Amino acid sequence: MTNHIERQAKLLKASARAAKNITTILDPYELFQRTVDIICDEFGFYYAGVFLVDEARQYAVLKAGRGDAGKAMLREEHKLAIGGNSMIGASIANKKGRIALDVGEEAVFFENPHLPKTRSEMALPLIIGDEAIGALTVQSVEEAAFHEEDIDALQTMADQLAVAIQNSKLHRQEERRSRLLKAANRVGKETASILDLDQLLPQTVNIICEAYGLYYAGVFLLDEKGEYVVLRAGYGKAGKAMLEEGHKLRVGTDSMIGACVAMGEARIALDVGEERVHFKNPHLPHTRSEMALPLVYGGKTLGAVTIQSSEERAFGEDDITTLLTMAEHLAVAINNARLIDELKEAHNEILRNKVFEALTAASTEAIHWIGNKTLPISLTVSRLREELAADGKVDADSLKEDLDMIAESAAQIIQVKEQLIGAVREMKPRLVLLADAFQAAALQRGVSSETLKLSIAPEAAYVYADPTQLVRAFGNLLQNAVEAGAKTVRVDSRLGEERGVLEIRIEDDGAGMSREAQSKAWSPFFSQRGAAHHGLGLPAALHVISQSQGHMALVSEEGKGTTAALFMPQGRAVRAELKAEGVKSILLIDDNDDWSNLLSELLKGSTVKLTRSTDLKKLPAADLILVDENVADVSLDDVFAALAKAKLTAKTIVLASAINPENVTRYLREGVKDATVKPYSTNELNELLK
Amino acid sequence: MTTILLVDDEKLIQRSLEKTLLRAGYDVLTASDCKSGGEIFSQNADAVDIAVLDLNMPGFDGVPKNDAGLDLLNEIKKTKASLPVIILTAYDEVGKARDAVSSGASAFFVKGREQGLVELIQKTLKLDN
Numbered sequence: 076m077t078n079h080i081e082r083q084a085k086l087l088k089a090s091a092r093a094a095k096n097i098t099t100i101l102d103p104y105e106l107f108q109r110t111v112d113i114i115c116d117e118f119g120f121y122y123a124g125v126f127l128v129d130e131a132r133q134y135a136v137l138k139a140g141r142g143d144a145g146k147a148m149l150r151e152e153h154k155l156a157i158g159g160n161s162m163i164g165a166s167i168a169n170k171k172g173r174i175a176l177d178v179g180e181e182a183v184f185f186e187n188p189h190l191p192k193t194r195s196e197m198a199l200p201l202i203i204g205d206e207a208i209g210a211l212t213v214q215s216v217e218e219a220a221f222h223e224e225d226i227d228a229l230q231t232m233a234d235q236l237a238v239a240i241q242n243s244k245l246h247r248q249e250e251r252r253s254r255l256l257k258a259a260n261r262v263g264k265e266t267a268s269i270l271d272l273d274q275l276l277p278q279t280v281n282i283i284c285e286a287y288g289l290y291y292a293g294v295f296l297l298d299e300k301g302e303y304v305v306l307r308a309g310y311g312k313a314g315k316a317m318l319e320e321g322h323k324l325r326v327g328t329d330s331m332i333g334a335c336v337a338m339g340e341a342r343i344a345l346d347v348g349e350e351r352v353h354f355k356n357p358h359l360p361h362t363r364s365e366m367a368l369p370l371v372y373g374g375k376t377l378g379a380v381t382i383q384s385s386e387e388r389a390f391g392e393d394d395i396t397t398l399l400t401m402a403e404h405l406a407v408a409i410n411n412a413r414l415i416d417e418l419k420e421a422h423n424e425i426l427r428n429k430v431f432e433a434l435t436a437a438s439t440e441a442i443h444w445i446g447n448k449t450l451p452i453s454l455t456v457s458r459l460r461e462e463l464a465a466d467g468k469v470d471a472d473s474l475k476e477d478l479d480m481i482a483e484s485a486a487q488i489i490q491v492k493e494q495l496i497g498a499v500r501e502m503k504p505r506l507v508l509l510a511d512a513f514q515a516a517a518l519q520r521g522v523s524s525e526t527l528k529l530s531i532a533p534e535a536a537y538v539y540a541d542p543t544q545l546v547r548a549f550g551n552l553l554q555n556a557v558e559a560g561a562k563t564v565r566v567d568s569r570l571g572e573e574r575g576v577l578e579i580r581i582e583d584d585g586a587g588m589s590r591e592a593q594s595k596a597w598s599p600f601f602s603q604r605g606a607a608h609h610g611l612g613l614p615a616a617l618h619v620i621s622q623s624q625g626h627m628a629l630v631s632e633e634g635k636g637t638t639a640a641l642f643m644p645q646g647r648a649v650r651a652e653l654k655a656e657g658v659k660s661i662l663l664i665d666d667n668d669d670w671s672n673l674l675s676e677l678l679k680g681s682t683v684k685l686t687r688s689t690d691l692k693k694l695p696a697a698d699l700i701l702v703d704e705n706v707a708d709v710s711l712d713d714v715f716a717a718l719a720k721a722k723l724t725a726k727t728i729v730l731a732s733a734i735n736p737e738n739v740t741r742y743l744r745e746g747v748k749d750a751t752v753k754p755y756s757t758n759e760l761n762e763l764l765k
Numbered sequence: 766m767t768t769i770l771l772v773d774d775e776k777l778i779q780r781s782l783e784k785t786l787l788r789a790g791y792d793v794l795t796a797s798d799c800k801s802g803g804e805i806f807s808q809n810a811d812a813v814d815i816a817v818l819d820l821n822m823p824g825f826d827g828v829p830k831n832d833a834g835l836d837l838l839n840e841i842k843k844t845k846a847s848l849p850v851i852i853l854t855a856y857d858e859v860g861k862a863r864d865a866v867s868s869g870a871s872a873f874f875v876k877g878r879e880q881g882l883v884e885l886i887q888k889t890l891k892l893d894n
Contacts, residue, residue, distance in 0.1 A: 450876055
C-alpha cells in the first residue's frame with residue numbers, strides 16, 4: 076500500500092514537473108519534441124510520442140517521437156486511423172485513456188517494427204473542451220508497467236499538454252496575424268512611393284513572396300480592350316519565364332485570375348486540384364493553394380494578383396483579410412503610377428507640339444529670310460533682261476548698282492552659310508583663357524573695352540572648349556548686347572554649384588526682350604533688329620556651348636537688359652617646367668591684356684627675357700617676335716609693315732585666340748614664320764618655343 | 766505722273782523695286798518702316814497716287830512687327846481714305862490676304878512674282894479711277 080502511494084505521489088510529482096515545463100513552450104515543434112523527452116526522462120519510459128488529429132479528422136498524425144524510433148516514424152509520416160485498430164486511434168475516438176499491460180495480449184495494439192521492445196503502452200487523449208485534438212503514447216519495456224490509477228495521474232499531464240498545444244496554436248496564429256499585418260503594411264508603404272509601374276509590380280511580388288514565405292506571386296493587368304489580363308510581374312524563374320512568353324489569361328471563367336477579374340471578387344482554392352477553374356500551369360507544378368485577389372480602384376477592376384503556396388490549405392481567414400488589404404494598397408499604387416504615366420504622356424505631347432511649333436516658326440523665318448535675300452537677285456536680273464531686250468542700251472551707273480545689289484545679296488547668303496556651317500565645324504577642345512576669348516570676341520565685333528567689364532575669379536579663369544568656336548559664340552552674345560543698346564556688358568565667371576562647372580554670366584543693360592521675343596529668341600532667323608540681321612547669333616552660340624558639353628539659359632526684362640548664363644566645363648592649367656630651347660629673348664607686340672599677363676607669368680623664373688610693346692617705331696632686338704592677332708592699339712597691317720622694315724618678319728609668329736585659315740594664309744604670305752593659337756599653359760608655350 | 770509710295774525694310778528689295786517702278790515710268794517715294802513711311806506720306810499726301818507697303822517691317826516704334834504694314838495702311842487711310850494700297854508679303858497666306866483686304870487694301874501681292882507688280886499697280890489704279 077505504501078509502495079502504491081509512493082508510486083502515485085512520484086507519478087503526480089513527475090507529471091506536475093513535466094506539465095510545468097511543457098506549458099512554458101510556445102513553439103509547436105519544440106513543444107512536441109520537448110514533451111516526449113520530458114516524459115521519458117521524468118518517468119523513465121522507453122518511448123513517448125505525440126499525435127495530432129488531421130483537418131479531415133481521419134487520422135492521428137505523429138508530430139514528435141522519442142529517439143531514433145521517433146525520427147524514423149516521422150520520416151515515414153507515421154499516422155494512425157482514428158477509431159481504427161490502434162491504441163491511439165481508439166483513445167482519440169473514445170476520448171479515453173487506454174492501457175495495454177501486456178501488449179501481446181492487447182487486441183487493438185498495432186505491431187510497430189520501430190518499437191520492438193514495447194511490452195506496456197498507455198494512450199492518453201489530448202482533449203480541449205469536448206474535442207480530442209490528438210493523443211499521447213507512452214511505452215515501457217516492462218510488462219504490466221501501468222496501472223489503471225496511473226491513467227489519472229498522467230491524464231493531468233496530458234490535459235496540460237493539450238492546453239499548451241492550444242496556447243501554442245493561438246500564439247502561432249497571433250504571431251502569424253502580426254506578421255501578415257506587417258507584410259501588408261510593408262507592401263502598402265513600399266509600393267506607395269514607387270510611381271513607375273515597371274518598378275512597382277516586380278517589387279510588389281518580391282515583397283509578397285518574401286514576407287509571406289510564398290511559392291509564387293504574380294500581378295496581372297487588364298488589357299485596353301478588357302479581354303485579357305496580361306502578366307506584368309511574376310516571382311522568380313517561373314515569373315521570368317512566363318513574362319518572356321507574354322503570359323496572359325482570358326477574362327472569364329477559364330482560370331482563377333480570369334474569373335476573379337470578371338467578377339471583381341477574390342477567389343481561393345485551398346487545394347487547387349479541387350478548384351474547377353484553376354489553370355494548370357506547367358511553370359508552377361508545386362502549387363497546392365492559390366488565391367486570386369482583384370485589384371479594384373474606384374469601382375474599376377485594374378487586374379488581379381495571384382498568390383500561390385506549395386502547401387495545401389495554406390491560406391486562413393487572416394491571410395485572406397491581410398492580402399485583400401494589400402491588394403487594395405497595390406490597386407491605389409497602380410492607379411497613382413498610371414496617373415503619373417498619363418501626366419508624363421500629356422507633358423510629352425505638349426513638348427512635341429511646342430517643338431513642332433518652334434520648328435515651324437524657325438522654318439518659316441528661314442524661308443522668309445532666304446526669299447528676301449534672293450529676291451533682289453532675281454528682280455535685278457529680270458529688269459536687266461528687260462532693259463537689254465527693249466533697246467539694248469544699258470545705263471552704266473544703273474548696271475553697276477544692279478551688280479552691286481546682286482553681289483550684296485549673294486554675300487549675305489554666304490555670310491549666313493558661314494554662320495550656320497561655322498558652328499558645326501569640327502570641334503578641337505582645349506584649355507582656353509576665358510578673359511582672352513572675351514577680349515578677342517570684343518575686338519572682332521567692335522565692342523570697346525569701356526563697354527566690356529570682366530570679373531573673373533582665379534579658379535574660374537579657364538574653360539575647356541574649342542577656342543575658335545568659343546570666340547564666335549561670345550562674339551555673337553556681345554554683338555547682341557551692343558545692338559540692343561547696351562552701354563555696359565558685364566561678364567562674371569565663377570565656380571558654379573555643380574562640381575567642375577563654371578557659371579559665366581553675361582549681363583547687359585540694353586533694351587531687353589519681351590516675353591514673346593524670348594520665346595522665339597532661340598529660333599534661327601528670328602531677329603528683333605530688322606532685315607539687316609540674320610537672327611542666327613543666339614542659336615549659333617547655343618550650339619557651340621552645347622557642343623562644349625555646356626548649357627545656356629537666358630533671362631531678359633524689357634527695358635532693363637538681358638543676362639545670358641553659360642554653364643561650361645572648368646579648365647585647369649597644369650604648371651610644368653619651361654623649356655625655352657635656345658630662345659633667350661621674346662618681343663611681344665600686344666596690349667596689356669590678360670593673355671599678355673599670362674605669358675609674362677608663364678615665363679617668370681625662366682632665363683627668357685620678355686619685352687612687351689606696341690611702339691612700332693622702336694622694335695627692340697629679340698630671338699623671337701610674337702604678335703597678338705588682336706591688338707587694340709595698332710593695326711596688323713602697320714605691324715607687318717614695321718616688321719618688314721626692320722627685317723624681323725621671318726622671326727615672327729602671329730598668335731590668334733580664334734584661328735582662321737584665311738587669316739593664317741594671309742599672315743604666311745606676309746612672310747611670318749608661323750601663325751598659330753595662343754599658348755595658355757606651360758606645355759603649350761614649350762611647344763611654341765621648340 | 767503717277768507717284769507711288771514704296772515702304773519696305775529690305776534695303777535691296779526696296780531699291781530693286783524702286784528701279785523697276787522708275788523704269789516703268791512712275792515717280793517713287795521710298796521709306797523703310799512705318800514711321801518714316803507715315804512721315805513721307807504726310808508730306809506728300811496729295812501727290813501720292815498709290816502705296817505699296819511691306820506687311821512685316823518695323824512699326825511706328827521702330828521695332829520689327831508682324832502686320833506692321835496694316836498699321837501704316839490704317840494711318841494713311843485716315844488722311845486719304847480713297848488711296849489704293851497694295852500690301853507686299855513674303856507669305857503666301859490666304860488669311861493674311863483677307864486681313865489686308867478687310868483693312869482696306871486694294872490688293873495683296875506675294876513677293877517673288879514681281880514681274881506682275883507693275884501690271885497689278887496699273888490694274889489697281891485703273892479700277893480705282
